[in-house]
Every structure is written in C-alpha cells, then in structure tokens.
Amino acid sequence: MSGVRFAESRSVSSSCVVEFVQHSVDQIVLHAHARAARARCPHCSRASGRVHGRYFRRLVDAAIGGRAVVVELLVRRFRCLNGACTAVTFAEQIEGLTTPHARKTPLLRAVLLSIACTLAGLVPVWPRCWASGSPRTPC
Ligand SMILES: [Zn+2]
Incomplete structure (x- = not known):
C-alpha cells in the first residue's frame, strides 16, 4: 500500500481534517481527525476541551472507482466538566460523518x-x- 502525506492538512469538511491518504489496488484509506479543539457533551450540551483518551475508529465510506474507501478516524474521548451530568466521559462526533456506534x-x-x-x-x-x-x- 502506498500513500500520500500532505504538506498541509486537507479538509474533508469544515469539521474534519485528512492528514494523509494510503491507497492500494483495491482500497483507499483516509487518515483523519476532528478539527475542533473542544466537543459538546451529548447529555448536557456543555463544551469540554479536557481530553480523557484517544482511539481509532474505522468508518466504511462509498467506494470510488471500484476501490473500497475507509476513513481511519482518530477520535477523542472527553471528560464532561459538568458535575451534575450523568456522563463522565463522551466520544466526540463529527457532524456529517459520524453518529454513535455507526461503522458506515x-x-x-x-x-x-x-x-x-x-x-x-x-x-x-x-x-x-x-x-x-x-x-x-x-x-
Ligand atoms: Zn455532560
């Protein structure tokens, strides 16, 4: 698999940045992360910038030219700063790209x-x- 690393990050949307792209005969992999420094808790809507952890999430996208497309997304888990909220941590969602637990x-x-x-x-x-x-x- 070969790849292209961008001199500058490329935007897929206003809320997502693609760092580099790998491609092979049958697959294209976009390595991306969220642009925003903060995220809103889905339970109480309070914004948080306190990152609790990170993990990779793979999302399958529509194929291009017969090649499978995968978005390898670096997702941050934030700590909710609202002491009255039932959520201790929450995973960020990227508008237009992710929904909770979706793999597509x-x-x-x-x-x-x-x-x-x-x-x-x-x-x-x-x-x-x-x-x-x-x-x-x-x-
Ligand atoms: Zn909360």
Whole structure:
C-alpha cells in the first residue's frame, strides 16, 4: 500500500481534517481527525476541551472507482466538566460523518438504503434522491 502525506492538512469538511491518504489496488484509506479543539457533551450540551483518551475508529465510506474507501478516524474521548451530568466521559462526533456506534458513513448508508429500497420495490423516504432531488423518484 502506498500513500500520500500532505504538506498541509486537507479538509474533508469544515469539521474534519485528512492528514494523509494510503491507497492500494483495491482500497483507499483516509487518515483523519476532528478539527475542533473542544466537543459538546451529548447529555448536557456543555463544551469540554479536557481530553480523557484517544482511539481509532474505522468508518466504511462509498467506494470510488471500484476501490473500497475507509476513513481511519482518530477520535477523542472527553471528560464532561459538568458535575451534575450523568456522563463522565463522551466520544466526540463529527457532524456529517459520524453518529454513535455507526461503522458506515452517512453517504454509504444512504447508498445502501437506496439500493435496498429499489430491490424491495419501495421508494426511499430518506434521504432524498440526489440525482432528481425528489423523494418519490428513486435514482
Ligand atoms: Zn455532560
């Protein structure tokens, strides 16, 4: 597997930074982390910048040119600073990329949902079809 390390970090979105990309014949791996220094506790909404720990999370994304795409995301676990909150620690979420416990990106989930609905003869309710912009017209 070969790779490309950027001289400067590249943004995937306003809230995520890609540090480098590895690629092989059948796979592309994006190594990324959140841009924000702080995160909001999902239980009490209080912001925290006190990092408790870090771990890697792998998210499968939609394929590009027949290659599997994986986002290797460095996730921080923060300590909630609100003494009255039931959460002691919480993992940061990146808007538009992660949801708790998900192993697929929202884009891949939408593609799979569209395929499943098409195979079942149903019209996808969510999300709207990107090609037509209509919720009633499958791609
Ligand atoms: Zn909290």
